[in-house]
Amino acid sequence: MSAAAGVVAGVMTVAALSPTVASASTRPDTVQEGLDALVRSDGVPAALASVKGGEGRARTYTAGVGDLATGSKVPRDGQVRIGSNTKTFTAVLVLQLVGEGKIALDAPVEDYLPGLVRGDGIDGRHIRVRQLLQHTSGLPNYVKYLGEDVRHYEPHELLDIALQHKADFEPGEKWAYSNTNYVLAGLLVEKVTHRPLAEELDRRIIKPLGLRHTYFPAPGDVTIREPHPKGYYQDSADAPLRDGTELDPSWGWAAGQMISTNSDLNRFFTALLAGRLLPAAQLAEMRTTVPAGAPFASGARYGLGLVSTPLSCGGVYWGHGGSTTGYETRGGVTADGRAANIAVTVQPTDPATMKRVDRVVDKALCR
Numbered sequence: 001m002s003a004a005a006g007v008v009a010g011v012m013t014v015a016a017l018s019p020t021v022a023s024a025s026t027r028p029d030t031v032q033e034g035l036d037a038l039v040r041s042d043g044v045p046a047a048l049a050s051v052k053g054g055e056g057r058a059r060t061y062t063a064g065v066g067d068l069a070t071g072s073k074v075p076r077d078g079q080v081r082i083g084s085n086t087k088t089f090t091a092v093l094v095l096q097l098v099g100e101g102k103i104a105l106d107a108p109v110e111d112y113l114p115g116l117v118r119g120d121g122i123d124g125r126h127i128r129v130r131q132l133l134q135h136t137s138g139l140p141n142y143v144k145y146l147g148e149d150v151r152h153y154e155p156h157e158l159l160d161i162a163l164q165h166k167a168d169f170e171p172g173e174k175w176a177y178s179n180t181n182y183v184l185a186g187l188l189v190e191k192v193t194h195r196p197l198a199e200e201l202d203r204r205i206i207k208p209l210g211l212r213h214t215y216f217p218a219p220g221d222v223t224i225r226e227p228h229p230k231g232y233y234q235d236s237a238d239a240p241l242r243d244g245t246e247l248d249p250s251w252g253w254a255a256g257q258m259i260s261t262n263s264d265l266n267r268f269f270t271a272l273l274a275g276r277l278l279p280a281a282q283l284a285e286m287r288t289t290v291p292a293g294a295p296f297a298s299g300a301r302y303g304l305g306l307v308s309t310p311l312s313c314g315g316v317y318w319g320h321g322g323s324t325t326g327y328e329t330r331g332g333v334t335a336d337g338r339a340a341n342i343a344v345t346v347q348p349t350d351p352a353t354m355k356r357v358d359r360v361v362d363k364a365l366c367r
Contacts (some may be wrong), residue, residue, distance in 0.1 A: 001324060002128075005349070009027070014250040017361045026304045030154075030213060030363040030364075031049055031051055031059075031061055031340075031360060031367075032061055032063070032158040032299065032366060034356070034359065034360035034364075035047040035048075035049060035061055035062070035063035035064075035360065036063045036064065037356070038064075038344060038353070038356060038357065038360070039064040040167050041160045042246075042348070042350070042353045042355070043234055043308040043348060044064065044344040044345060044346050044348070045064050045065060045068055045229070045230070045241065045344075045345045046062070046063065046065060046066055046074045046229040046344070046345040047061075047062070047063045047064055047074075047342065047343070047344045047345075047360075048060075048061065048062050048063075048074060048076075048077065048078060048080070048262055048326060048342070048343045048344075048361070049061040049062075049262060049263075049340065049341065049343075049364065050077055050261070050262035050263040050266055050338070050339075050341055051151070051266075051340045051364045052266050052270070052337075052338065052339040052340070053366070054110065054185045054336045054337045054338050056337075058263065058266075060076050060077045060117075060262070062074040062075075062076055062265065064229075064345070065229075066078070066228075066229040066230060067229070067230050068230070068232070068241065069243075070083045074229045075227035075228060077213075077230060077261045077262055077263050078226070078228040078229050078261065078284075079197075079213055079224050079225065079226045079228040079259050079260065079261050079324075080224075080228060080229070080259070080260070080261070080262075080327045080329060080343045080345070081224070081258075081259055081324045081325070081327045082250065082256075082258050082260045082265065082322045082324075082327070082329050083232065083252065083256045083321075083322025083323050083324035083327065083328075083329060084179075084252075084256050084320060084321060084322040084323065084324075085257055085258065085260070085319075085320045085321065085322040085329060086182075086216075086252065086254065086255060086256045086257055086258040086322070087182050087209075087254075087256070087305045087320060088198075088268075088269075088272070088305045088306055088319075089201055089205055089256045089258065089268075090182050090186055090189070090255070090305065091182075091185065091286065091304050091305025091306065092202060092204075092205060092272065092277050092278065092286075092305070093131050093189045093197075093200055093201065093205070094129065094133060094185050094188065094189060094284060094304075094305075095133075095278050095282040095283075095285065095304065096204060096277070096278060096282070096326075097142065097189065097192055098129075098282055099278060099279045099281070099282045102192050102193075103129060103192055104187070105129050105130040105285060106128050106129070106130055106131065107128065107129055107134075108124060108125050108126065108128060108129075108219055109124040109127045109128070109129060109184060109188070110123075110124040110125040112129075112188050112191055112192060113136075113184070113187060113188060113191060114141050114333050116151070116159070116187075117139075117159075117163070117174035117184065118163065119162075119163040119164070119165070119166070119167065120165070120166040120167065121138070121166050121167030121170075122138075122139065122163060122166075122167045126348055127139070127171045127190065128171065128172075129185075130285075130304065131144065131171050131172060131181075131209075132181040132182070132184050132185050132188075133185060133304035133305050134175070134176055134290060134302060134303065134304055135176060135177050135181055135292075135302060136171065136172050136173075136174065136175050136177070136182055136290065136345040137171050137173055137180075138163060138168050138170055138171050138173065138174075138176070138365055139160070139163040139167065139168070139178050139180040139181055139184070139239050140162050140166065140167065140168055140178065140179055140180060141176075141177065141178040142159070142161040142162035142179060142180050142183070142209070143179050143251070145161050145164070145165065146154065146161070146251060146328055150247065150248065151248065152219065152220065152248050152250050153248075153250045153251050153253070154252070155186060155187055155235070155253050156187075156252070158179075158180070158251065158253060159180065159183055159184065159187070162178075162180040162183075171223060173291050174289065175292060175293065175302065176293075177292075177293075177294070177295065179255035179256065180242070180251070180255075180265050181255075182254045182255035182256075182305075183254055185195060185254055186253055186254025186255075189254075192212075196252055197216070197253075198216040198218070201216050201258075202215075202216070203252070204246055205268070205277065209267060209268060209271050209276070209277075210267070211260065211264045211267060211350035212264070213226060213260060213261040213263075213264050214258065214259070214260040214261070214264045214268070215258070215259055215260075216258050216259075217249055217257060217259060219250065220248070222246045222247055222248050222249075223246055224245065224246075224259055225259070228245070229243045229345045230243055230326070230345065231244050231245045231325065231326020231327045231345045231346065232244060232326055232345060233241075233325050233326055233344045233346065234346070234347075234349055235345055236260050236349070237349045237350065241346065244325040244326040245326055246327055247326075249324070252324060256313065256322060260285050260328075262342065262343055263341075265319075265329070266279060266331070266333070266339035266340070266341050268330055269318065269319055269331075269333045269339060269341075270333050270337065270339050272306075273318055273333050274337075277346055281337055285303075285304055286303050286305065286306050287303050287306060287308070287318070288303055288304070289301035289302055289303045289308055290302055290309075291308065295321075296309070296325065297309050297310075297355075297358045298310075305320070306318055306319075306320065307319060307320050308356070309323070309332065309358075311334070311362055311365055311366055312350070312362050312366055313362075315332075315334060315335065316334075317333060317334050317338075317340075317361070317365050318332050318333040318334075319331050319332020319333065319341075320332070323347055324347070325347065326345060326346065327343055327344070327345060327346075327347070328343065328344050328346070328347055328348060328354070328357065329341060329342065330342050330345045330358055330361050331361050332361070332365075334365055338365050339365075340361050340364035340365050341353060341361075342357060342360055342361055342364070344357060
């Protein structure tokens with residue numbers, strides 16, 4: 001069965017289907033059309049979305065199939081691996097600790113993790129906490145050197161892999177995306193709080209916001225707990241799709257290990273931008289940006305674990321996005337409270353597909 005075969009599409013609102021809503025739903029919906037096109041033309045097995053208007057009304061969407069082998073329906077608002085959206089959660093923890101006076105943004109990493117960050121052109125005495133969160137540290141990205149060795153990794157192993165390689169540039173010299181920054185940020189949180197990262201995420205963010213479908217998988221947990229579409233990967237653009245749903249996500253840790261849903265991500269980013277997670281001073285720091293390049297859209301700017309992306313209708317939206325084996329997520333929120341998050345169940349190998357995913361987010365937020 002091909003990735004584009006057996007398209008199943010649908011949209012649901014949180015309100016009951018009154019005649020007015022039912023008749024409105026017969027009109028073309030740009031979000032549904034966009035998801036259908038990703039399945040039909042780009043060959044993604046499934047696409048899911050959750051969209052919330054400024055007035056608070058939420059809609060969920062699906063397209064494609066949840067399992068290529070069985071043709072089963074896509075679970076509405078199903079759980080997915082959210083990849084680098086995890087970085088925003090980690091950045092919030094660090095900034096909460098800044099607000100509590102336990103971490104200083106412009107202090108050297110060495111102050112909190114003495115002697116840990118050393119390598120060729122790498123010295124924790126010269127790297128600031130801020131530079132970790134903003135990807136301006138120059139630390140090499142360990143992901144480039146993992147190869148095909150799929151196994152469990154401890155955070156210090158990931159850092160050790162990075163430190164075997166030369167610094168990409170001097171701290172503060174430029175911007176370059178590196179998961180190593182957020183592994184260190186996670187270790188920093190654990191060192192300062194004396195608690196596991198997963199516990200701090202749960203205690204400080206997940207439970208207070210009521211993110212009932214969001215969690216940080218325990219060591220050795222390769223499953224996705226709740227209803228979810230299967231995630232797929234390709235070894236190359238013309239290779240067959242392979243099931244990558246179950247895997248050990250420890251290679252991402254504080255940079256990319258979490259599982260959530262589109263609606264929970266909307267709730268998280270909405271609360272964050274509304275000031276419910278950080279004091280005003282720390283939220284302002286988070287939104288202080290520098291120009292960003294790949295893997296983000298044209299015109300994107302990176303703050304402290306938070307990305308601003310221009311909208312075609314004017315203004316920007318704030319979010320992050322994530323890419324991990326089996327799943328790609330994009331989305332964010334606007335200043336006036338609109339929110340949208342979209343997931344597809346494969347990591348696109350064609351950059352044009354990613355641009356079309358970004359366009360669906362844009363359509364959802366500009367309606």
